Amino acid sequence: MTQGHLLGAADIRRIAAQEGISPTKKFGQNFVIDPGTVRKIVREAQIGANDHVMEVGPGLGSLTLAILETGATLTAVEIDPPLAERLPQTVEEFMPDAAARLRVVNMDALKVTPSNVPDFNDDARFTLVANLPYNVATPILLTLLERFNNLDAFLVMVQKEVAERLSATPGTKVYGTPSVKLAWYGEAHNVGNIGRNVFWPAPNVDSALVRFERYAADDPRNPQNRGVERERVFALIDASFSQRRKTLHAALKKTVPAQAFENAGIDPTRRGETLTIDEFVALAKACKELEA
Structure with missing residues (x-):
C-alpha cells in the first residue's frame, strides 16, 4: 500500500480555484470532500495491490487517490477535458509514488470499448469503482458489462433511488428494467447509504453504494447458459x-x-x-x- 494524503474539503476547493473549475450539472459533478467516504468505498470494493481498476468520473481525484492507496493499478475515464488534464498533477502532488500506476482517458464512458481503451484486454478480470453521475449511472453500468466480459465486479456510489432499483427484487415497487437487466449479468446488493454532506456541492438527494459480482461462465445460476x-x-x-x-x-x-x-x-x-x-x-x- 502507498500511504498518502487524501483530499479534504480545503484541498478540493483549492484545486478547483487554481484550475478555474466549477462543478457542472451537465456532467452531474458532485465532488467527494470526505476521506472517510472514499476509503469506505474502496474497502467495500475489496480491491488490493494486484487489481486493475476502472474509475469512471474521477473528478478532482478524491476516490482516485483512495484507490491508488491500495497499490492497485488504475485507468480513470473522465469526460471533462480540464479535469482529465488536472488529475495526474493531483496524484503527483499528493501521492507521487503512485503516479506510474495511473492512466487517464479523456472520453465519455458510454463510448469506451475494448478497442479504444485496450488497457483491460489482457486482464482475466477487472473491477469498476466509481462515484457515478446520477443521470447516466444505469446506462454506463449496463454498457460496460455488455462490452467488457472481464468486468467481473463493481462498487459504485449512485443516487439512493438508483441503488434501490439496481438491487431490487421482483414484486417490489422499484423493480424495473435496470433491475432485471443487471440480473442477467450477476447479483447486485445495496451495501450502505451515504449522506449529502460528503459532497461539494451538496446534492439534493442521498446516495448509496451498490456492490455487484458477475456470474462466472460455468455458474449454474448464470442466465446466459x-x-x-x-x-x-x-x-x-x-x-x-x-x-x-x-x-x-x-x-x-x-x-x-x-x-x-x-x-x-x-x-x-x-x-x-x-x-x-x-x-x-x-x-x-x-x-x-x-x-x-
Whole structure:
C-alpha cells in the first residue's frame, strides 16, 4: 500500500480555484470532500495491490487517490477535458509514488470499448469503482458489462433511488428494467447509504453504494447458459415494462404467442414487474423454440 494524503474539503476547493473549475450539472459533478467516504468505498470494493481498476468520473481525484492507496493499478475515464488534464498533477502532488500506476482517458464512458481503451484486454478480470453521475449511472453500468466480459465486479456510489432499483427484487415497487437487466449479468446488493454532506456541492438527494459480482461462465445460476440471446431477452424486458400496469398478455401480444406462455409455465395475466430474470429467459426461449 502507498500511504498518502487524501483530499479534504480545503484541498478540493483549492484545486478547483487554481484550475478555474466549477462543478457542472451537465456532467452531474458532485465532488467527494470526505476521506472517510472514499476509503469506505474502496474497502467495500475489496480491491488490493494486484487489481486493475476502472474509475469512471474521477473528478478532482478524491476516490482516485483512495484507490491508488491500495497499490492497485488504475485507468480513470473522465469526460471533462480540464479535469482529465488536472488529475495526474493531483496524484503527483499528493501521492507521487503512485503516479506510474495511473492512466487517464479523456472520453465519455458510454463510448469506451475494448478497442479504444485496450488497457483491460489482457486482464482475466477487472473491477469498476466509481462515484457515478446520477443521470447516466444505469446506462454506463449496463454498457460496460455488455462490452467488457472481464468486468467481473463493481462498487459504485449512485443516487439512493438508483441503488434501490439496481438491487431490487421482483414484486417490489422499484423493480424495473435496470433491475432485471443487471440480473442477467450477476447479483447486485445495496451495501450502505451515504449522506449529502460528503459532497461539494451538496446534492439534493442521498446516495448509496451498490456492490455487484458477475456470474462466472460455468455458474449454474448464470442466465446466459440457457441457450437464448441477450438481445431477445432484453427486448422482452423492455416491452414488458413499457406499460407497467398491463398484463404480460396485453404488453406482449404482438410478439409473444399464447403457446409460449404455456410452454414457459408463466401465467400471461401476471405483470412484468413480478417476473424474475430466469422467467424472462424461459419465455424468450419458448418464443425462440416456437419460431424454429
